[in-house]
Amino acid sequence: MSQGLARSTLTHLERLEAESIHIIREVVAEAENPVMLYSVGKDSAVMLHLARKAFYPAPPPFPLLHVDTTWKFRAMYDLRDKMAELSGMDLLVYHNPEAQERGINPFDHGALHTDMWKTEGLKQALDKYGFDAAFGGARRDEEKSRAKERIFSFRTASHGWDPKNQRPELWNLYNAKKAKGESIRVFPISNWTELDVWQYIHLNDIPIVPLYFAEERPTVERDGMLLMVDDDRFPLQPGETPVMRSIRFRTLGCYPLTGAVESSAKTLPEVIQETLLTTTSERQGRAIDKDAGGAGMEVKKQQGYF
Amino acid sequence: MTDTTHPEPVYVVDSLIAEDIDAYLDTHQHKTMLRFITCGSVDDGKSTLIGRLLYDSKMIFEDQLAALEADSKRVGTQGQGIDFALLVDGLAAEREQGITIDVAYRFFNTEKRKFIVADTPGHEQYTRNMVTGASTADLAVILIDARKGVLTQTRRHSFLAHLIGIRNIVLAVNKMDLVDYSQTRFDEIVADYRAFASSIGIEDFVALPISGYMGDNITTLSDNTPWYQAPAYFGRSLVDHLETVEVDTTRDSAKPFRMPVQWVNRPNLDFRGFAGLIASGSVKPGDAIRVLPSGKTSTVERIVTLDGDLDQAVAGQSVTLTFADEIDCSRGDVIALAGNPPQVADQFEASVVWMADHALIPGRAYWLKIGTQMVSATVQAPKYTINVNTMEHCAAKTLELNAIGVAEITTDRPITFEPYAENRALGGFILIDKIGNGTVAAGMLHFSLRRAQNVHWQALDVTREARAEIKNQRPGVLWFTGLSGSGKSTIANLVEKKLHALGKHTFLLDGDNVRHGLNKDLGFTEADRIENIRRVGEVSRLMTDAGLIVLTAFISPFRAERDLARSLTPEGEFFEVFIDTPLDVAEARDVKGLYKKARSGALKNFTGIDSPYEAPENPEIRIDTTKISPQDAAEMIVAKLLGDYWMPEI
Numbered sequence: 001m002s003q004g005l006a007r008s009t010l011t012h013l014e015r016l017e018a019e020s021i022h023i024i025r026e027v028v029a030e031a032e033n034p035v036m037l038y039s040v041g042k043d044s045a046v047m048l049h050l051a052r053k054a055f056y057p058a059p060p061p062f063p064l065l066h067v068d069t070t071w072k073f074r075a076m077y078d079l080r081d082k083m084a085e086l087s088g089m090d091l092l093v094y095h096n097p098e099a100q101e102r103g104i105n106p107f108d109h110g111a112l113h114t115d116m117w118k119t120e121g122l123k124q125a126l127d128k129y130g131f132d133a134a135f136g137g138a139r140r141d142e143e144k145s146r147a148k149e150r151i152f153s154f155r156t157a158s159h160g161w162d163p164k165n166q167r168p169e170l171w172n173l174y175n176a177k178k179a180k181g182e183s184i185r186v187f188p189i190s191n192w193t194e195l196d197v198w199q200y201i202h203l204n205d206i207p208i209v210p211l212y213f214a215e216e217r218p219t220v221e222r223d224g225m226l227l228m229v230d231d232d233r234f235p236l237q238p239g240e241t242p243v244m245r246s247i248r249f250r251t252l253g254c255y256p257l258t259g260a261v262e263s264s265a266k267t268l269p270e271v272i273q274e275t276l277l278t279t280t281s282e283r284q285g286r287a288i289d290k291d292a293g294g295a296g297m298e299v300k301k302q303q304g305y306f
Numbered sequence: 307m308t309d310t311t312h313p314e315p316v317y318v319v320d321s322l323i324a325e326d327i328d329a330y331l332d333t334h335q336h337k338t339m340l341r342f343i344t345c346g347s348v349d350d351g352k353s354t355l356i357g358r359l360l361y362d363s364k365m366i367f368e369d370q371l372a373a374l375e376a377d378s379k380r381v382g383t384q385g386q387g388i389d390f391a392l393l394v395d396g397l398a399a400e401r402e403q404g405i406t407i408d409v410a411y412r413f414f415n416t417e418k419r420k421f422i423v424a425d426t427p428g429h430e431q432y433t434r435n436m437v438t439g440a441s442t443a444d445l446a447v448i449l450i451d452a453r454k455g456v457l458t459q460t461r462r463h464s465f466l467a468h469l470i471g472i473r474n475i476v477l478a479v480n481k482m483d484l485v486d487y488s489q490t491r492f493d494e495i496v497a498d499y500r501a502f503a504s505s506i507g508i509e510d511f512v513a514l515p516i517s518g519y520m521g522d523n524i525t526t527l528s529d530n531t532p533w534y535q536a537p538a539y540f541g542r543s544l545v546d547h548l549e550t551v552e553v554d555t556t557r558d559s560a561k562p563f564r565m566p567v568q569w570v571n572r573p574n575l576d577f578r579g580f581a582g583l584i585a586s587g588s589v590k591p592g593d594a595i596r597v598l599p600s601g602k603t604s605t606v607e608r609i610v611t612l613d614g615d616l617d618q619a620v621a622g623q624s625v626t627l628t629f630a631d632e633i634d635c636s637r638g639d640v641i642a643l644a645g646n647p648p649q650v651a652d653q654f655e656a657s658v659v660w661m662a663d664h665a666l667i668p669g670r671a672y673w674l675k676i677g678t679q680m681v682s683a684t685v686q687a688p689k690y691t692i693n694v695n696t697m698e699h700c701a702a703k704t705l706e707l708n709a710i711g712v713a714e715i716t717t718d719r720p721i722t723f724e725p726y727a728e729n730r731a732l733g734g735f736i737l738i739d740k741i742g743n744g745t746v747a748a749g750m751l752h753f754s755l756r757r758a759q760n761v762h763w764q765a766l767d768v769t770r771e772a773r774a775e776i777k778n779q780r781p782g783v784l785w786f787t788g789l790s791g792s793g794k795s796t797i798a799n800l801v802e803k804k805l806h807a808l809g810k811h812t813f814l815l816d817g818d819n820v821r822h823g824l825n826k827d828l829g830f831t832e833a834d835r836i837e838n839i840r841r842v843g844e845v846s847r848l849m850t851d852a853g854l855i856v857l858t859a860f861i862s863p864f865r866a867e868r869d870l871a872r873s874l875t876p877e878g879e880f881f882e883v884f885i886d887t888p889l890d891v892a893e894a895r896d897v898k899g900l901y902k903k904a905r906s907g908a909l910k911n912f913t914g915i916d917s918p919y920e921a922p923e924n925p926e927i928r929i930d931t932t933k934i935s936p937q938d939a940a941e942m943i944v945a946k947l948l949g950d951y952w953m954p955e956i
Binding site: 009010011012013014015016017018019021022025026028029052053054055056057058059140141147148167168169170171172173175177178179190191193195196199202203204269270272273276277 | 323324327328330331334335336337338339409410411412413415419420422434435437438441442553555556559568569571572573577579581582583610611612613620622623624626637661673675676678730731734735736738743744745748
C-alpha cells in the first residue's frame, strides 16, 4: 500500500479513509449497541472494508444488519453471506413480518413496497434489537438534501429526522450523547464521491456484486427503464419477452425497481471510465427519488428512511 | 442557449478518461485534498460561484443540468440564463425562501486536487454555522460584491475565519462584470480590506477580481482584467490557487507526534493495540513515546494495519500502535513523543462560541469533549464578549446564542491539551448539555492558568486512603435532596447521630452552617444557587479526602449541580438520598412559613412555587416521607449503608 511511504502529504483517498475509520471507532467507543446497515451495494462494501480496517486484527465489534425486502438480486444474497463470513461478523437479516404476510411487492404495490419493507422494516429492526447507533453508507454527493446531512444524524425515539434541529459538528469531535430510546444514524463515508468509492474498491480489491460489471442478461424495457428478469417472480406483460442485452447496474436495490444501463464495461477501470464519461447521475436508475417531486428523498428521510 | 449575454458553459473533461483510463486513475489516485469554505451573503453570489466550480469541473450530470435549466426558468433570478445557485441550494424550505440556511458540503475535482467546499450562510444569526463549516477548512474564500465593497458581514466572516485558525484567506471580489472590470474599484476594496485585516491580526491574504456568473478568473485568467496580470497583483486564477496552496495536514506532520487514543484493541491475550487518528507529527517503530496524563513511557513496537505493518505513519492517518511494554493506556489518553509531550492542566482561558438557544449558565457543569477525552467542566462568566461586527470587547454575564466570549474553564480532572493555535486537535473542544445532550458550544483553549505543564499530580505521602484508614472507615457523601420542608435536615441529623454512635467520623453541612459563613455572599438567584451547591460539593470533596463521611442537606433542585457534586467524588462514594415529599404535603407542613411568603409573592425563586425542582432519576436511596417516619427513615439509610457499603470494614 502507498500508505507506508515516508512522506507527509496524504492523498485524498488516504485522508478520506482515515476520517471514516476515525468516525467508526468513535461510534464504537461511545455508543452502547451499534450496528452496521449492510445493503450489499458498493457503498456498503467500502463501509464494511473500512470497519474491518478500523479494528484489525479484531473483527469489527458489531453485527451487520440487512433489512431485506426479499426482492434483491440473487447475486446480492450470495455476496452478502460470503462477506459476513469473511469479516467474522454476525449477520442479522430482518424481514418486516407485516409486509411478508400481506405479500407486499414492487410490481403490485409501488411506493408502499419501499415504505413497508425498507422504511418500516428498518425502524422495526432497530427497535427489536435496541440498536442506538446505526452506520449507513449514504454520501453527501448523492443528492442535494444529503449535502446538508450531518455525519452523526440524530433521530428521535420514533426515528424522526428534523433538518432544523441537528447538532453542529466541529473539527472531528462528534457528540454521541442521547437519551434513552433515541438513536443516531452515522454516515462514515459522507465525504466520499462516487468516483472515490470506485477507485477505493479498485485499489483495495474489495469484492462487489458481479452485477456492477457488464454481462449478457435477460431484460425487458418498461417505462423507459431497462429491468433485469432475475427470477420467475417477474410478471411479464402481454407481448413482453426477455431480451438478452449486455448490461450492468450503477446502483443496486430491488431488482424490479432498479434500472440497468447498456454497457460493455467488464473491468473496474472500464466501469470507472464509463461512470466518468456518462452524463446521467447515479440515482437516476432508481425509481425512489422520483416520488413526491424534487423533494422526494427529503420527505422520505423525515419519515425515517435512511 | 439563446441568451447571448450568458457565457456558454464549458465542460472540462479530462481527455485521459477516454484515451487511457489507467493513466487517469493513477493521476487521480495521487491527488491531494483541500477543504475550504466560502463566506458571503446570498447577494454576494456565493452559491453561483460554487455552482460554477461544480459546473466547470463537470460535477453536474445531464439530468441534473436539465432539471437546473427548467428550475432556472421557473424560479431563477438570472432571466433565461442558468441560475447556478439553484444547483447548490438544497433543502425544500430554503428553496422556497431562496436562502441557504445550513452548512452544505460540495465536492469537485480538478486535475491536481479533490476539493470539499463547505457552503456556509451569511446571515447574522448563523455564526454557529460558519464556525462549524470553518472548523474543518484549510482555506476560506471571503466573497465581496464589487459594487458594495467591504461590509459589516465581510468583517464578521473574516474575524470568524481568523478565530477558527484558518491561515489561508482568499479575498474574492466578485461581480467584477457589474463594475466594468474596474482596476480602480478593485484597488479601493483591497486597500479597505487590508486595513481591516491587519487590525484583527490577519497577516496575509490574496485578492482576486472574479465573476462567478461570467466565469472570469475562475479556472483561467480573464481577458477582461488584463491589469490583474501585472506583478503588483496575485495574478493567478482561483482554481490555480486552490490547486497549489499548502494543506494543513502537511503542516501538521512537521510538529511533534501526538495521537489521542480512541480505542484499545484487545482481541486476545497476545495483542494489545492502541487505535487513533494521528493529530500531529509522525511515528515509526522504535520511537520513544509517553502516555499522557500518566506520563508512563515505552517504545512503539508496531504500526498495525489490515494491509500489513507500516514503517511510518503521519498526521491525518488512522492507525493502531503496539508498545514494547505493558503500560496503562486507555481511551482519552494521548500518546506523544517522549521527549516533547503536550501539557496537562485543569484550568484554562478559552474562546467560546455559544451555539444553543439556552444561554450559558456560569458554574453549571457541562460535558467537555476534546480529542477523545470527555470530562465534566464549568465555564465562568465571560471576561468579555466580542462584537463580531465592530470587534469591540463588551462586558457580559453570560453567552447567548451566537455570542463569542473569552472565559475561564475548569475541568473536573486534568486533561492533556495544547493551545489551539498550535494544535487544532488538542486545543479545540465542544461543550455538551448534560440534560438535553445537545452540542451547546465550541471552544478554543488559549493557555492553562496554572503552571501545571509537564507536572503530573504530585503524589502526596499521606493519601486519602491513609486518612480514612486511621479513622477505620470508608469516606463518602450522603447528599440529601428534596423540597423545602420535606424533612431533609431532620433525617440527616438523625442519620449523623446514628453514625456517630457507631464510631464513625462525620460532618453535616446544611443551610445553617454554610449559608451564614462560607456562602454568605450568595443570594437566591439561579446563578447564586448553582454556585452555592458547587461550593458545597467542593467542600464535601475535601472532607472525603480528609477521610470523613459527609452529610449535606440542601434543596439542591437542579440535576446538573447534583451531578457535578457526584462527579467530584470518587466513583461509588456518592449517595444521592431523595427525600420524596409531595409539594402539597411539604407546603401543608410549612415549618418556617416560607411557602406562605412565596405564594404571596414576597419570596421569589422559591423551589416548587416559581422555580423548578428536578427530582433525581436514579437516587441511591429514596425515602417516601408520607409512608415512613423520620426515625425509620434514618434506620433504613444507615442499614443500607452498612449492608452495601461499609460492611467489609466492620
